[in-house]
Amino acid sequence: MKRFAFVAATAAIFALPVSADILINDAYARVASPMAQSGAAFMGIQNTGAEDDRLIAARSDVAQRVELHTHIADGDVMRMVEVEEGFEIPAGDTHMLERGGHHVMFMGLNRRLAHGDEVAVTLVFEKAGEMDVIIPVDLERNDVTGAMGGMKMDHGNMGGEGAMQMNHGKMQ
Numbered sequence: 001m002k003r004f005a006f007v008a009a010t011a012a013i014f015a016l017p018v019s020a021d022i023l024i025n026d027a028y029a030r031v032a033s034p035m036a037q038s039g040a041a042f043m044g045i046q047n048t049g050a051e052d053d054r055l056i057a058a059r060s061d062v063a064q065r066v067e068l069h070t071h072i073a074d075g076d077v078m079r080m081v082e083v084e085e086g087f088e089i090p091a092g093d094t095h096m097l098e099r100g101g102h103h104v105m106f107m108g109l110n111r112r113l114a115h116g117d118e119v120a121v122t123l124v125f126e127k128a129g130e131m132d133v134i135i136p137v138d139l140e141r142n143d144v145t146g147a148m149g150g151m152k153m154d155h156g157n158m159g160g161e162g163a164m165q166m167n168h169g170k171m172q
């Protein structure tokens, strides 16, 4: 709860100019190892307004490139791809950026990230405009198996016995 409060307060302080319709909840960033060349950020993006919005870009000095990514299944491996159109943030809903799904990707880190560090990120929304957030690096969360650990999905999590078998062929 402490972390949630911190991020919410930070977002409020730095969120000028921004529509009050977008709230960032429980943001955190992580790297796969202390020497990692890339990292990712996850958060809930809440749209309290009456209009759909869209996260169209993200920027940060922490990396040479910041992209909006998702994971797609490529055979039995989850692969990351850029989502150029960004992520829709439906009115009255929260869109989760989470491990194994949509995320903000830091490519070519300009500095090493350690647990407890902070990353300043500007989120760019189609309607709400730009929003600056300070995202804490949290290496202790482990809420999705394998998502950042080499991109190989754990087949044990794919569903119950007898449930759909994963297609090991190419998706295309």
Ligand SMILES: [Cu+2]
Binding pocket: 040, 069, 070, 080, 081, 103, 104, 105
């Ligand atoms: Cu990515």
